[in-house]
Amino acid sequence: MSLKIAAEIYPKSPSETVKEPLVVVKEYDEDRHKVAVERLERLCEVGQSGKPSLVTDLMGDPICRIRHFQLHVMLVAEYGEEGEVVGVIRVCVKTVTRGNSVYIKLAYILGLRVSPRHRRFGIGTKLVEHLEEWCKKKGAKYAYMATDCTNEPSVNLFTKKCGYSKFRTLTILVQPVHAHYKPISSNVAVLHLPPRLAGSIYNHMFANSEFYPKDIELILSNKLNLGTFMAIPKKYLSRCDPKRGILPPSYAILSVWNTKDVFKLQVKGVSPLAHACCVGTRLLDEWMPWLRLPSFPDVFRPFGVYFLYGLHMEGKRGAQLMKSLCGFVHNMARDDGGCGAIVAELGQRDPVRDAVPHWSKFSWAEDMWCIKNLEDTKKDIQESDWFTSRSSSPVIFVDPRDF
Structure with missing residues (x-):
């Protein structure tokens, strides 16, 4: 699967804005993308400022964090004629309770990375959008993501550009x-x-x-x-x-x-x-x-x-x-x-x-979870929505595969 994205590039000033189909979103292919994705992950490590930081090193295949789910996919964004990998995102789809013994199909988005040199071009937004389309085809009614509440770029991307809402706040001990x-x-x-x-x-x-x-x-x-x-x-x-x-x-x-x-x-x-x-x-x-x-x-x-x-x-x-x-x-x-x-x-x-x-x-x-209804909200206006319903239990079950 591949989809062309008309990315807006800003070389120097708004007057020089050029629209070209420079970015292509594809499903991850191990033979073609593994080395490039690993390199991208290292480029996006937290802690480039010189301050103490906690760095994550994935073991084996970059898709290992989601391979334990029956429904999962990883998308990469390729840039230019040479197909440089400048973005990556992962998702899994599962069936979970939304409280009160009601089950629902849900997508969990994780591992969004965009090359530092290619940020502010809308690549992250487009990756999320195409991932959501894949999730809808698999029957997911909601999608959610988790991030540290201090991670402003991630929070702003999902809440201000992609339509997600702050939903639950958990504590990591x-x-x-x-x-x-x-x-x-x-x-x-x-x-x-x-x-x-x-x-x-x-x-x-x-x-x-x-x-x-x-x-x-x-x-x-x-x-x-x-x-x-x-x-x-x-x-x-x-x-x-x-x-x-x-x-x-x-x-x-x-x-x-x-x-x-x-x-x-x-x-x-x-x-x-x-x-x-x-x-x-x-x-x-x-x-x-x-x-x-x-x-x-x-x-x-x-x-x-x-x-x-x-x-x-x-x-x-x-x-x-x-x-x-x-x-x-x-x-x-x-x-x-x-x-x-x-x-x-x-x-x-x-x-x-x-x-x-x-x-x-x-x-x-505060580990912030943001969520989005992937269905037509007008269609479901008479149904009980997860945002408005409240679980009778204070417990939020954290799937270890998501961690």
């Missing part, structure tokens, strides 16, 4: 992985639930939440999923039978997704003094782990993260059990040499949010 193990109370038992059982439990727990995926069992059986774990008071162990739906009055549950084979992160631009201080805390923690120092992991080399999803707790001891469960995952990550952090993304009204251990200096207070 980050816990570094230390050299020492986290203590787990001897009164807590951690159960490893098989995918089918975990899916059945989740279907009941998150039916009224927003963005809960219909294909949850595919996620739980994916090779990147490291397991679903439930923490319960040990005294209830003999009376607990999740297979029969018999759960204790207090428990906590979550699943763990390994991102290491999808992407790795790296902090760049840190001063030598800050680097030395961070290395010092790590060495002390390794030499004297019994002190349980809050050491700084080695994030100056590429590292992976574990993503926590499906977090839920019940009962008076729910928060305590959730902290124990997060400690259990920390110890899993500690044994995995390439894992530098544990990450969870939660709605701001989600009660689990206060129970998840994290470092505020590493966490994002």
